[in-house]
Amino acid sequence: xxxxxxxxxxxxxxxxxxFYKDYGTHGRLDTNDSLRLASLWHSxxxxxxxxxxxxxxxxxxxxxxxxxxxxxxxxxxxTKIFVTTESxxxxxxxxxxxxxxxxxxxxxxxxxxxxxMPIRCELWDLNLAQLVRKDGKAGLTGR
Amino acid sequence: MAAIASTPRMRCLYxxxxxxxxxxxxVWLRPLTTLSPHQDQKLMFGLLFSLKSFTAKMDPxxxxxxxxxxxxxxxxxxxxxxxxxxxxxxxxxxxPSGIKLILITDPRMGDLRDALKYIYSNIYVEYxxxxxxxxxxxxxxxxxxxxxxxxxxxxxx
Numbered sequence: 001x002x003x004x005x006x007x008x009x010x011x012x013x014x015x016x017x018x019f020y021k022d023y024g025t026h027g028r029l030d031t032n033d034s035l036r037l038a039s040l041w042h043s044x045x046x047x048x049x050x051x052x053x054x055x056x057x058x059x060x061x062x063x064x065x066x067x068x069x070x071x072x073x074x075x076x077x078x079t080k081i082f083v084t085t086e087s088x089x090x091x092x093x094x095x096x097x098x099x100x101x102x103x104x105x106x107x108x109x110x111x112x113x114x115x116x117m118p119i120r121c122e123l124w125d126l127n128l129a130q131l132v133r134k135d136g137k138a139g140l141t142g143r
Numbered sequence: 144m145a146a147i148a149s150t151p152r153m154r155c156l157y158x159x160x161x162x163x164x165x166x167x168x169x170v171w172l173r174p175l176t177t178l179s180p181h182q183d184q185k186l187m188f189g190l191l192f193s194l195k196s197f198t199a200k201m202d203p204x205x206x207x208x209x210x211x212x213x214x215x216x217x218x219x220x221x222x223x224x225x226x227x228x229x230x231x232x233x234x235x236x237x238x239p240s241g242i243k244l245i246l247i248t249d250p251r252m253g254d255l256r257d258a259l260k261y262i263y264s265n266i267y268v269e270y271x272x273x274x275x276x277x278x279x280x281x282x283x284x285x286x287x288x289x290x291x292x293x294x295x296x297x298x299x300x
Binding site: 006007026029033036037040041043044047048049050051052053054055056057058059060061062063064065066067068070084 | 154155172173174175176177178183186187189190193194196197198200201202203204205211221222223224225226227228229230231233247
């Protein structure tokens with residue numbers, strides 16, 4: 001099975017889109033739409049935790065739509081990373097953690113990066129592309 | 144161990160019609176209630192509505208998708224069937240007439256699409272829609288529906 005990552009979003013704690021990337025030709029969005037979708041996701045994530053029947057809810061982790069899956073990772077500081085993938089792609093939780101690791105290493109530790117602002121870091125782009133490409137080929141498993 | 148295995152995995156069920164009226168709200172186990180039932184139902188319908196327009200726009204397969212938030216008829220556009228958080232799982236089904244069934248369960252529950260279809264066609268349609276005293280579009284209280292639903296849900300544990 002060829003696992004495919006369609007899009008990757010990083011949103012800051014107030015719901016602003018700070019990084020967006022699409023992979024391949026599927027699911028390409030224009031800039032305005034990606035911004036809107038990111039802030040929409042931020043609010044739905046918050047509402048989902050309000051509707052929890054049990055205490056201690058931290059929001060949506062996996063959304064299964066008809067044609068894709070959306071996996072979301074929220075860091076302790078409120079930064080959210082979410083990816084859309086082909087339905088039924090396994091091992092994405094792990095991959096999101098690895099992406100978060102790259103984010104802390106190459107974005108947060110970059111002295112020229114201003115927190116909560118759009119990400120423009122060459123090393124992050126490079127390592128992220130490598131990770132997504134490698135995992136895509138390996139079927140996103142065994143890591 | 145036996146106590147853990149027998150804890151009910153169902154939390155609650157919502158049934159909405161196409162206008163967002165909550166026809167039925169059934170609670171099995173809900174330790175946390177922060178909102179009044181009415182507020183809770185409105186928020187739930189709003190969340191489903193926005194999630195649907197979100198997935199319709201995000202859809203990587205369909206071609207022309209229109210603007211974000213463009214109205215879609217039931218069955219049109221890419222919808223979703225479940226989402227999972229760390230504390231619950233929500234399974235969602237929409238009938239062609241716009242009836243929405245929402246089942247909230249423990250996050251470890253598996254795929255409930257067939258269960259929702261069963262609840263819709265063998266319980267809701269049979270005991271509510273075919274009830275001659277029921278006015279469509281109105282909230283209902285039907286004993287037979289509740290009893291059958293309870294019985295069916297027990298088989299899902």
